[in-house]
Amino acid sequence: MPLLEVDSLTTVYHARRGEVKAVDDVSLSLSKGEILGVVGESGSGKSTLGLSLIRQIPPPGTVVSGRILISGKSILKLSEREMLALKGRKIAFIFQDPMTSLNPVKNVEAHFVELLRTHEHGISEHDAIGRAKEMLRILGISPERIRDYPHQFSGGMRQRIMIGLGVALNPDLVIADEPTTALDVIVQAKTLDLLKKLRDAYGMALILITHDLSIALERSDRIAVMYAGQVVELANSNDIQNNPNHPYTQGLMRSIPNIELTDQRLQAIPGTPPDLLNLPVGCRFNPRCPYAMVHCHKATPLVQIGENHWVRCFLYGG
């Protein structure tokens, strides 16, 4: 049984000018210990997908249909209380900006102690502090700084502390939404290394949401490429790199500068991403697609073209 199963998930924001389907009919699954990269540009629905998985979509958004199963249990049916317990123990969420998720008037020790004592009944304060110090060591932060406050740490350290709080309860699934976007490249690389190290040590599955296809390719086992609310391609990272099938994925691969190449010619994807309130009929990518045909004005199904490879495009049948 997969750890996470998402089946035809649709999340909608009710705006004044109409309904925005931020996540539209998304299905995917994740095994224990796997890293799934979710890649998309702004407005692709990648963050809303992540927030849907922890039932924390900001209003006026709601999940309108579909199922989310964690270890076979449907989380959309859980009560608020049960959901809260699950969020601590089974799923953790790491946000882009650690400063908004850390409490500025609490020191690091207080953050860890509160978290551990809320979720692990009977743990003494002394043991909680011990666990917190151990975690700081893993994060590469001196345990002597446990009494320091968030503002006393650098941006990279704060993000590592957030990650440490996320994995402290040994969750099965960590969802990280642009965890390194606010960081400089050297610190970014270090932070992504840390996530991988923690995955290897604790065996948790990781959903890495990023706008940067390079990061997803370097760091994930599988990748879901999102466009205008839909998953347009889902495949092993190797296949996304060497055998991208969706014209959008192909376009993305051609538009990213690669520092290892010389005399690269970049090719942008013509046009602009669609207005979510006014989506093209049929395939959402068809106005920008070099292969668009009459067919593409019908709704495109997700077609399986390989063992682990799915594409939402009429070029491959359907």
Add this chain to the structure above:
Amino acid sequence: MNPIIETHGLTKYFPVQRSFLERILSRRTDYVKAVDDIDFGIAKGEIFTLAGESGCGKTTTGKLILRLIEPTAGKILFEGTDVTALDAEGLRRLRRKMQMVFQDPYASLNPRMRVGDAVGHPLQVHELASEAERKDRVLSMLTKVGLTPPEQFANLFPHQLSGGQRQRVALARSVILEPELIVADEPVSMIDVSLRATIIDLMLDLRRELGLTYLFITHDLAVAKYISDRVGLMYLGKLVELTDKSEFFSDPAHPYAQALLSAVPVPSTERKRKPVELKGEVPSAINIPTGCRFHTRCLYATKKCTQVVPPLFERKTGHWTACHYEVDFQENRVLHEIDYGKKP
């Protein structure tokens, strides 16, 4: 090289804001040394990139060059004229020749000004064209930046445009005066990946058609590699490496450049470059380390590095590096100390 712009000892210190209590308790004023004694030149028609991480001083340098802020010390020569010595009128005339493009096209355009008016505004400010002439030039400029049909785009407001289109408007506005130098500060970092290449290619087209020179400021080394002719890398207010693009990316000599290049993500599941481990993070620009500013994080730092500031020294023709040592990065060891008396 026939430089269009040159800096000599360019320096900018910002005084640190302090509370009243702190001021009466101590007489010392702290400074953020945003840019500290940097020298470089940009040849006519060249795309020179200033690269570096946040807080390294690259944006401050760009603003100093346009004299949007006043330098603490140093000189800026534009075609031989000292920009820092110009009066208001001289500066106004110079501004026609140097324009800036900002990072955020959502913030750099007046939301209540139609696209056509925004693009034509510089002509109006500098009283360079009659109204009819202005309209023609605006339309032809909009066509040039790919906003067609131009009559339609001229009537739109910024909120009706996408980020990429807004950046095109910003570019049109900055080149309508036919300037010689464009300072572009992270012009593509807020643009979606699939559209970035169109903006970069547009900048390259404009250079070819209008004979522009660019100072391109970016934190993204992959973009720098794509667009630049030469690259200068900054760390905590200092230039640490300055050379041709191909040299910079194939044979960086500064340990910081080496580490930075190794950390840039690549669109590939297999990393060819060996990642370089660096200690810690960038120190605060208020408490700058003594000697070489990078020594607190450098794997090869010696006692000398903690005491003596390394000069930006030309090791090979056209390749300048601010490090006391020649390092073999494959073998992870210092080869020898640099002899500053020896010219390439």
